[in-house]
Amino acid sequence: MATEVSDFYGRRYRIGESDQELLGHSRNWVLAAACAAMLVAGAGQYGFGLIVGGGNYWLLAIWVATQAVAVFPLALLRERLHVRPTPAMIVGAILSAVGDLFAGPWSAVLGGLGAAIVYGTCFGVVAKWFPERRTCLGLVSGSFAAGAVLFATPLPIIAVVVITACGIVLREPPADWWPQSPDPRKWALDKTMNLSLRHSRPAIRRYTPGELLRCPTSAVMYVLVACAAAAWLFDVAYMAAFVTSSGWGYAFAAVAVCLLTVASGVARWATGWAGEQFGVGKVVRAALALGALGQLLLIVAGQNQSGVLLAFAALLVGTTAGCCYALLPALVEAHFGDQAGLLNFGLVYSAKAVGGIVGIGLAASMVATYGYAAGFLLAAGLGVTGAIAGGLLRQPGVPRLLVPV
Known part of the structure; x- marks a missing residue:
């Protein structure tokens, strides 16, 4: 029998129902389905970066900008209209398949929209099923990054079949659902149970997307995400061309790109532990x-x-980029509280669109004029700027100096 309880911060939880009762199977099946769908959806991003390439880097910028900007409004629309995950994933599968034809700007826009639907749906559903294990979102994000391994396959067919099949598995729990253990009231206060409390207190309350936009902290976080995305997407777009122009063959270029993207995916899977041990802000x-x-x-x-x-530098860049993306949901939640469907995360994630335009589109003219070294210098500068912005983050509503009792 389901009952509602509240913790020390006033947050409500629905307890008493197990995932087996609600789904008929373990919630881990939902996580696995979300990861598989994200793997296929993410392949389109690397397809535009590695298959199109050449002088058409703006196509990749269009795909990235569309995907990043569309995550929040599409997730908000799905929450407001109470659209179930399955029909949303079917639409995402069709659009992703059309986008994976790599046929031009219209294909990039449709592919970006499809990936946005899959991204927002998978993230939102997994977040609701694993409220006490936010590290699972790193698995979902890592699967999106690892999509590079599929870019040379018949993507349209795979997208329709796999994403649709995964969408059938995805179902949402009741609002504010919490697993039978641990006790959410202890979880909110016990640092031995909830390791993230050792380094930061929870957000003072749950902010709505409108309230988030009015907080100065959101602008700082937006800068951080835009800088991180621009640096990472520059590497994704130009790594292969840089390697071949430096005198290596196409085989080594493919190895370098695989090291870059696989390192990012693996780091996203494993970086949740680092966030809990050392603090999300410090790790970012x-x-x-x-x-x-x-x-x-x-x-x-x-x-x-x-x-x-x-090879070492590619591994380092991929690993650090993966850490940033994997910890972004936790960073947003620590400052603005959690939201149904991770709407606040989707709003901050839209900064990736700015990163795509700067790191892919505008960087093309810089590389053409000054060479790849100038582009990597720009990426390094953006990384430093993002790190500085991270140091300026403050929880809204919490005074910087507390009066001692």
Whole structure:
């Protein structure tokens, strides 16, 4: 029998129902289905980056900008209209399949919309089923990054079949659902049970998307995400061309891109532990700073024809970028509270669109004029800027200096 309880902060929880009772199977099946769907949806991003390439980098910028901007409004529309995950995922599958034809700007827009539907739906559903295990969102995000392994396959067919099948598995729990253990009231206060409390207190309350936009903290976080996205997407778009222009063959270029993207995916799967142990904000700032170092190492590796150094730099850049993306939902929740369907996260995530335009589109003219070194220097500068912005983040409503009791 379901009952509602409230914790010390006034947050409500629905307890008493297990995932087995509501689904007929473990909630881990929902997580697995979301990861599989994200794997296929993310392949389109790398398809535009690696298959289209050449002088058409703006197509990748269009895909990224569309996907990033559309996540929030589409997730909000789904929540307001109470659209179930299955029909949303079917629409996302069809649009993703059309986008995976790589046929031009219209294909990039439709593909971005399809990926946005899948991204927002999978993130929202998994967040509702795993309220006490936010690290599971890193698994979902990592699957999106690992989509690079599929970019050379018949993507349209795979997108329709896999995403639709996964959509059938996805179902949402009742509002404010919480698993039978741990006790949510203890979880909100016990640092031995909830390790994230060791480094930061929960947000003072749940902010609506409109309230989030009025907070100065949201502007700082937007800058952080835009800088991180621009640096990462520059590497995704130009790594293969940079490697071949530096004297290596296409085979090594493919290896470098795989190292970059796979490292990002693996880091997203594993980085939740680091956030709990050292604090989400500290890990994000450290990742941005180390990512900037990796950009500089790429320049040195290219100039000195050091394949080992280039491979190490690609791993470093991919790993640090993966950390930033995986911890972004936790960073948003720590400052603005959780929201049904992760709407606040979707709003902050839209900064990726700015990153795509700067890191892919505008960077094309810089690379054409000044070479790849200038682009990597820009990416390093953006990483440092993002790290500085991370240091300026403050929880809204919490005074910087507390009066001692």
